[in-house]
Amino acid sequence: MKLKQLEGLLGDLEQFSNPKVELEQYPTGPHIASRMLFTAENSYGDITDKVVADFGCGCGTLSAAAALLDAASVIGFDIDPQSLETATLNAEELEVEIDFVQCDITKLELKGQIVNTVVMNPPFGTRKKGADMEFLSAAMKVASDAVYSLHKTSTREHIKRAALRDFNAKSAEVLCELRYDLPKLYKFHKRKEVDIAVDLWRFEPRQN
C-alpha cells in the first residue's frame, strides 16, 4: 500500500466525540499515524506478519494502520470504553480484524513473548505527570522487537536517558521530528489549535 493511500483511509476514521481531558484524548492524526507505521514497516519490517500492540489506542488510528499494513494480529488497549466502541466501529468500517482490551496500561502485565511490536501515542503527561514514562516502561516490557512512540521534543534528553538506563532499551533513536496539532479540545488552550513539536522514537528492547 502507498503512503498516500494509507493516509487517505485513516483520514476517514471516526475520532473522539467527547474527549476526556484527564485521559489526554486527542487523536493521532492521519498524517502522523501513516508515517509512523509506514516507516516501521518499510525501514524496519516491524509490522507485516507481526503481532502488533497499540497502547492507549483511543479510536484506533494506529491499530487500523497496522492492520492495513498486514500485521498478523493487532491488539488495541485503552482504559476508556467509549473510545474502544468507536475503535471497533472503525475496524468494521475498514473490514480489518483488530482485538481490543479495556485495561489500565500502567497496571497491565502481559504474559509471554507474543507481541513483536508496540506502537503508541501515549498521553504526553501534561495532565498526569509521568504518564508518558509509565506507558514507555510498560511497552518496553511487552515488545520483543521494537517500540514506536511519540513524545514531546522538549523531553528528548530525559526520554533517552530513562529508556537506556531504566527501561532496558538496547537502543533509543529519534527517527524524525513532527508537528502535532492539538485541536482546541480543552478550555485551557487559548488558541484555536496548538501545534507542538513531537519526536517519533524507535526503541529496541534488550532480549528479556
Added chain:
Amino acid sequence: MRLIVHNMLSCNIRGVVNKFPLRIEPEKVIVKEVDFNPDFLKHMIAKIDWKALVDGARSMGYPELPDHPPTTLESDESFLRKFHHSLLELNLEEGSLVCPETGRKFSVNKGIPNMLLHEDEV
C-alpha cells in the same frame, strides 16, 4: 476476543499467584474468517502457551487441537489449519474470563474483555 489475546491475559490482582490462564465462560462465540498464514503460525507454535490455547478452544466448543503441539518440522497443513482456526478465528463475543485462583470474573462485552481492577484489588 481471540485466543491469541487470551494467551497473554492474566489476573493482576495484588497477591494472586495462580493467575494464568483465565478460564473462559462463553455465552456467545462467533467465527470470523481470516487469511491463513502458515509461516506466521509456525513461528507462533513455540511462543504460545499450548495448554492455555487447547483448553480455551475446547471451552469455546472446538476440541480439535492435539494435547501437545507437533514440532515445527512435522507441523502439516491440516494441523496448521486447526491451529489457525483456534488462535485467530474463534472470537469470544460475550462471556467471562475467570481467575483460576480467586474466581474473580472479568466480563467480555461486544468482544472486549474488561480487565480493569477495582481499587481494593491493586
